Amino acid sequence: MSVLIWLIPVALAMGAIGLVGFLWSLRNGQYDDMDGAAQRILMDDDTPLPPKRQDDAG
Template sequence: MSALYILIPVAVGLVGFAIWVFLWSVNNGQYDDLDSPAHSILFDDEDPQHKAGVAEADDKDEPRG
C-alpha cells in the first residue's frame, strides 16, 4: 500500500511531462507539414523546379516518324 504513495505521484508527473512535451512540440511547429518530407525523397536535389522527367513525358506524347 505504501508503494502507491510513490507510484501515483510519479505516474501523474510522467503524464504531466508527456502533455507538456506534446504541447511544446505543437507550439514549435513540429506537426505543421507532414507531407512534404515524405515526398521530397522523390525529387532530385539538383532540380530546383522539381520537373525531372517532364521533357521525357512530353516526347512520348508526340507521334514518331
C-alpha cells in the same frame, strides 16, 4: 500498498511532462508539414557522380 503512494504521483508527473512536451512541439510547428518529408524522400535532386577512371594496371 505503500508503493502506490510513490507510484501514482510519479506516473502523473511523467504524464504531465509528456503533455507539456507535446504542447511545446505543437506551438513550435513540429506538425505543420506532415506530407513534406514523404514527398522529399521521393525527389531525386542529387547531382550525378563523375564517371570512374579505369586503370589499365590491374
